[in-house]
Amino acid sequence: MASVTLEGISKIYPGDVYAVRDLDLEIHNGEFLVLVGPSGCGKSTTLRMIAGLEAISEGTLKIGDRVVNDVHPRDRDIAMVFQNYALYPHMTVEQNMSFALRMRKSPKSEIKERVAWAADLLGLQDLLKRKPKALSGGQRQRVALGRAIVRKPAVFLFDEPLSNLDAKLRVETRAEIKRLHRQLNTTTIYVTHDQEEAMTLGDRVVVMCDGLKRQSDSPLETYQRPADSFVASFLGMPPMNFFEGTLEQADGHLWFANEDARLRLDDAPVEWLNGESRRPIVAGIRPESFEITNADGETASAVAATVLVTEPLGSTMDVYLETKSGRRIVCRVAAAHLEEGQSVAAHVAPQAIHLFEPNQSGAAGSPTRYGRSLRAQGELV
Ligand SMILES: Nc1ncnc2c1ncn2[C@@H]1O[C@H](COP(=O)(O)OP(=O)(O)O)[C@@H](O)[C@H]1O
Ligand SMILES: [Mg+2]
Structure with a gap:
């Protein structure tokens, strides 16, 4: 050996x-x-x-x-x-x-x-x-x-x-x-x-x-x-969902925000703001990190969306959603009954949100466009 x-x-x-x-x-x-x-x-x-x-x-x-x-x-x-x-x-x-x-x-x-x-x-x-x-x-x-x-x-x-x-x-x-x-x-x-x-x-x-x-x-x-x-x-199937938005500080917390949602972040170091009150950021959320409920429930830290398609896989199912602004999300959740066209809320826990640095020069559509993970960078600081 x-x-x-x-x-x-x-x-x-x-x-x-x-x-x-x-x-x-x-x-x-x-x-x-x-x-x-x-x-x-x-x-x-x-x-x-x-x-x-x-x-x-x-x-x-x-x-x-x-x-x-x-x-x-x-x-x-x-x-x-x-x-x-x-x-x-x-x-x-x-x-x-x-x-x-x-x-x-x-x-x-x-x-x-x-x-x-x-x-x-x-x-x-x-x-x-x-x-x-x-x-x-x-x-x-x-x-x-x-x-x-x-x-x-x-x-x-x-x-x-x-x-x-x-x-x-x-x-x-x-x-x-x-x-x-x-x-x-x-x-x-x-x-x-x-x-x-x-x-x-x-x-x-x-x-x-x-x-x-x-x-x-x-x-x-x-x-x-x-x-x-x-x-x-690259790792994970279906692949991670990515959302462009802003990182901002309010009420003693850091938040990810875009037209569709305002999601509280867990342990994002405040240094990432570089002294600004907000900055562009990319959030990554894995399909299995979502939980889907009726739209009329609690919607803080959730994305409002409608059901496009469901794909039953046995004990789980993949649910394709469309947000208000037309973004697509895929969620992998426990098998349940959902109607196409139904309004739902897709919830995500703060610790399940990955943050990535937007890459200004990258071509849209390429999975490499977002650049380095801020979580990983935070460890180097
Ligand atoms: N003999 C060769 N001559 C020129 N380019 C090559 C040759 N072999 C591989 N390449 C190029 O090198 C890159 C890496 O190839 P390879 O190691 O076979 O990739 P992978 O195994 O990850 O699919 C590719 O862009 C491929 O086109
Ligand atoms: Mg090969």
């Missing part, structure tokens, strides 16, 4: 294309780290540089204490699992799994023992004599996992390994990967664009966008205290 350290790592493709920018990251010995972000943000490039499949343009990469920038992939003591399995079609499961050990001229008895151990761990005993074409997608991916673990490498690298599986199998294989990690405790770097996979698998989640690291925290911390509005909008 080993730690993996990236110091100022960049990947610059011809034409000055920065796929990864100045990435600092330390993956601890035995940690399960997930790199998550939208397509094209530089996840695979990062993983391929760690694997040695892509040259590093700038920075230093260490596995353990050893600088491996110029070390051949074969000599990095890592194993990588890809989305498309990459099994050898003409070899049996057993031959696929033993391939790397045979190449290394490991003793026959050891190869046999390792393959049996991995097959046992992954429930592949009955499939050892089959060729990949006689396997289902889920079985092929288990063989790919088996091929990686027989080598007992210091580090596992996964690049979207579940993307080709159907929904049910994806959840099952995800649990399998988590169980394997608990059992083997091997340092793991796992790449996905799927926020649910990231949240369920990672000891730590690194959110990337445009080749940059945006946040590196535990899944829960990332969800509860997103560093910026990009992270806030």
Whole structure:
């Protein structure tokens, strides 16, 4: 086992294309780290540089204490699992799994023992004599996992390994990967664009966008205290609602206000006002932070709206609302009866309101336009 350290790592493709920018990251010995972000943000490039499949343009990469920038992939003591399995079609499961050990001229008895151990761990005993074409997608991916673990490498690298599986199998294989990690405790770097996979698998989640690291925290911390509005909008489904408005001080409290609502804020530091009585701000509220009641109830700290559409999900439902000014809100609430067109009040607790700095220069419609979280900035002050 080993730690993996990236110091100022960049990947610059011809034409000055920065796929990864100045990435600092330390993956601890035995940690399960997930790199998550939208397509094209530089996840695979990062993983391929760690694997040695892509040259590093700038920075230093260490596995353990050893600088491996110029070390051949074969000599990095890592194993990588890809989305498309990459099994050898003409070899049996057993031959696929033993391939790397045979190449290394490991003793026959050891190869046999390792393959049996991995097959046992992954429930592949009955499939050892089959060729990949006689396997289902889920079985092929288990063989790919088996091929990686027989080598007992210091580090596992996964690049979207579940993307080709159907929904049910994806959840099952995800649990399998988590169980394997608990059992083997091997340092793991796992790449996905799927926020649910990231949240369920990672000891730590690194959110990337445009080749940059945006946040590196535990899944829960990332969800509860997103560093910026990009992270806030990327994690969570349905995504967080954003509202442009003003931050103001009155009656000994700070308030968020716009044409639709006046919401009391909980622990927003008064310094954010910079001595002004009000300033522009963006409020972020997660769909599950709302509670919906009849419009004739208590409406302080609530948004008045009408029901556009309801989407029943079983025990919960998603409710799409429209405010007086025409803003759309999505709320996830306990299943209940609501009529389309009905007037309601959407309530939110002060501590469930996230605040973000508006980004003056950003393009409207882009989730990155709001910039850094004031909550996160407050911690730095
Ligand atoms: N071989 C390449 N040549 C030029 N640009 C590339 C190459 N590979 C990837 N890129 C670019 O680098 C960026 C990051 O790609 P990638 O790491 O594959 O993203 P992800 O895995 O997060 O979807 C993208 O903009 C992509 O177009
Ligand atoms: Mg990729």
